[in-house]
Amino acid sequence: MHVSVRSAMIALVCLMGSGVVAQQTPAPQTPAPQPPAGAAPQGPPGGGPGRGGRGRGIQIQEGEECPAGTTEVRPRTCQAPSMPPPSIVDYRPKSTLVTTVHKVPKAKFPVVDYHGHPGQLLSTPEGLASMIASLDSLNVRVLVSADNMSGDRLAKTMETIKGTQYNDRVRILAGIDFRNVGPGWSEKAIQQLEADVKAGAVGVGEISKSLGLSIMKADGTRLKIDDPDLDPVWDACARLNLPVFIHTADPQEFFEPIDNSNERWLELSLFAERRYPADRFPRFEELMGERDRMFKKHPKTKFVAAHMAWYANDLGRLSKLLDEMPNVSTEVGAVLYDIGRQPRAAHDFFVKYQDRLLFGKDAFQPEEYPYYWRVFETTDEYFDYYRNYHAFWKLYGVDLPDAVLMKLYFQNALKLTPGLPQTGWPK
Numbered sequence: 001m002h003v004s005v006r007s008a009m010i011a012l013v014c015l016m017g018s019g020v021v022a023q024q025t026p027a028p029q030t031p032a033p034q035p036p037a038g039a040a041p042q043g044p045p046g047g048g049p050g051r052g053g054r055g056r057g058i059q060i061q062e063g064e065e066c067p068a069g070t071t072e073v074r075p076r077t078c079q080a081p082s083m084p085p086p087s088i089v090d091y092r093p094k095s096t097l098v099t100t101v102h103k104v105p106k107a108k109f110p111v112v113d114y115h116g117h118p119g120q121l122l123s124t125p126e127g128l129a130s131m132i133a134s135l136d137s138l139n140v141r142v143l144v145s146a147d148n149m150s151g152d153r154l155a156k157t158m159e160t161i162k163g164t165q166y167n168d169r170v171r172i173l174a175g176i177d178f179r180n181v182g183p184g185w186s187e188k189a190i191q192q193l194e195a196d197v198k199a200g201a202v203g204v205g206e207i208s209k210s211l212g213l214s215i216m217k218a219d220g221t222r223l224k225i226d227d228p229d230l231d232p233v234w235d236a237c238a239r240l241n242l243p244v245f246i247h248t249a250d251p252q253e254f255f256e257p258i259d260n261s262n263e264r265w266l267e268l269s270l271f272a273e274r275r276y277p278a279d280r281f282p283r284f285e286e287l288m289g290e291r292d293r294m295f296k297k298h299p300k301t302k303f304v305a306a307h308m309a310w311y312a313n314d315l316g317r318l319s320k321l322l323d324e325m326p327n328v329s330t331e332v333g334a335v336l337y338d339i340g341r342q343p344r345a346a347h348d349f350f351v352k353y354q355d356r357l358l359f360g361k362d363a364f365q366p367e368e369y370p371y372y373w374r375v376f377e378t379t380d381e382y383f384d385y386y387r388n389y390h391a392f393w394k395l396y397g398v399d400l401p402d403a404v405l406m407k408l409y410f411q412n413a414l415k416l417t418p419g420l421p422q423t424g425w426p427k
Contacts, residue, residue: 068260088266088392095394099381102397104373109406109426110141112413114245115206115306115333115360117147118170122157125164132166134366141169141410142420143364146206146245148175150196158200168421173245174201176233178211182218186232193233197240202419204237205245206306212248212287213276222282225290226297238300243416245331247306248291250274252313255284267389284310295325302416304358305330312338315349322356329416332372332408333360337385340375340395347398354404358413376400376408 057077058070066078073079085091113135121127122145135143149157149172161170174196176189193204212225223230225248237244249255253264255276262268268275276284288310295303305328311318312335322328332339339346350357361369368386378397385391400408406426414420 095382097382100379101383102374102378102380103370104377105370106137107139107369107373107409108377108402109409110139111359111409112142112144112420113140113361114144114146114304114331114358114413115362116143116145116364117362118143118145118364119147121364122170123160125160128161128164128166128170131364132169135169138366138369140369141425142413143170144202144413144417144420145170145172146360147172148206148208149173149201150175150177150192154196154201155199171202171417171420172200173203173205174242176204176207178215178223178230180218181215181223181227181229185218186229189233190236193236193242194240197242201242202417203243203245205243205247205304207244207246209247209249211246212290213281225287226294230294231297234294234298234301238298238302241302241418243302243304243329245304245306246291249284249287249310250276251310252284255281264390266392270389292321292325295321295328299325299327301327303328304416306360307331307333307362308335308338310335315342315345319349319353322353329356329358329412331358331360333362336372336375336395337391337393339398340385341391341393343396343398347400350398350400350404350408354407355412357408358416359409371395376405 057073057079058067060066060072060076060078062076064076066072070078070080118131121131131143135141145157154172154174157172161167174193176193193201211223215223217223217227217229234244251264253262254268254274255278256262258265258268258275291305291309295305303325305321308330309318309321311321312332318330322330359372361372371386374380374383375395375398377400379399380397382394382396385393385395410425414422414425
C-alpha cells in the first residue's frame with residue numbers, strides 16, 4: 001500500500017515540474033504523453049512479465065532523476081502515464097487500508113492551550129460563552145490568548161472576561177510594539193509591559209515572525225532578533241517572571257525555491273504571503289542564528305519557541321537547542337504534520353524532553369483539536385491530517401504515556417507560568 005501511494009506521489013511531483021494543470025476526465029482519443037526529446041523511446045505495451053511489464057520506458061543512470069512527465073516504474077527505468085494526469089490539486093486517492101480507528105474527540109486530561117488565537121471571541125460575553133462551550137467539548141480547560149494585546153485593548157478584554165463566570169478559563173499574553181526601536185524605546189516598552197502585567201497579562205507573546213523578517217528600526221535598518229536595543233526588555237521579562245512566547249521565521253521550505261522538490265509547493269502556490277525570496281528577506285538560517293543567540297544571551301529569561309522552533313522536521317537539531325539552552329521550552333502548534341509522520345522518533349523525543357514541551361494549537365478551529373489528541377494518545381496508523389495543503393502524507397499515533405501527556409497538556413504550562421490557574425488539576 002505504502003509503495004503504491006509513494007509512487008503515485010512521486011508521479012505527481014514529477015508532473016508538477018512539467019507544468020501540468022487541472023484537467024477534465026480524458027476523452028478516449030486523447031494521445032498519451034510523449035517522452036522528452038532525445039530520450040530513449042518507450043516500448044510497446046505488455047513488454048514483459050509482471051504488472052506494468054518490462055522492456056519499455058526511458059532508461060536513466062544510477063542516481064539520476066526521471067525526466068519531467070515521467071516516473072520510475074522499475075530501477076533506472078522511467079515511464080510516462082498513458083492517460084492525461086490530474087493536477088496535484090485534483091488528485092485525491094482514497095486509501096484502501098483497513099486498520100483500527102480510535103477517534104478521540106476529547107483529550108484524556110484537561111489541557112492548557114498555550115497558543116490560542118480566539119480573536120474577537122473575547123470581546124463580548126456572548127463570544128466568550130461560545131468559545132468556552134467549544135473548549136468544554138474538547139477538554140481544554142484554559143486557553144492562553146497569544147493575540148499580542150496591549151494597552152487599552154488588553155485592559156478592556158480583561159474587564160470583559162472578569163465580568164463573566166469564565167475568569168479561570170482564559171489568560172492573556174501581553175504584546176510588545178517593536179516599531180521604531182531606537183534611543184528611548186526600551187524604557188517606554190518596559191513601562192507599557194509593566195502596565196499590561198498590572199492589568200492581568202501572564203506572559204509576553206505571541207511575538208510575531210515580523211520581528212526579524214520585516215520590522216525596521218528607527219534608523220531604517222532591519223531589526224534583528226538579537227539586537228542589543230531589545231536586551232532591556234528581555235531582562236525585564238526575567239525580572240517580572242514572565243515567559244516569552246516567540247514565533248521566529250516560518251518553515252524552512254518557505255525560504256527555498258518553489259520547484260518540484262519543495263514539499264510545501266501547494267501551500268506556497270496558494271498563499272503568496274508565505275513566500276520569502278532571497279532578494280527581499282533574510283534567510284532561514286540567519287533568523288535561526290539571531291534567535292538562538294538571543295536565547296543564550298538571556299539565560300534568566302524563560303522563552304517558549306513556538307511551532308517546535310520550526311525544527312519538528314529535524315528532532316536532532318531541536319534536541320541540540322534544548323540541550324544547550326535550558327531556559328527554552330517549545331510548543332507543538334501547527335506542526336502536527338511533522339510529529340505524526342515520524343511516530344517512533346517523536347515518541348522517544350517527547351519522552352526524553354517531557355519537561356520542556358507545551359501544548360498549543362494556534363488557529364482556533366475546534367474541529368481540528370481531535371487530530372492532536374489522536375496523534376498523541378493512540379497507536380492509530382495512516383490517517384489524514386486536517387489540511388492537505390500542509391501535508392499530502394498521512395499521520396500515525398505517537399502513543400505517549402499518561403505521565404508525558406499530563407506534562408504536555410497542562411503541567412509544564414502551569415510550572416512555567418505562575419499566572420495560570422494553579423488548582424483543580426489532576427495529580
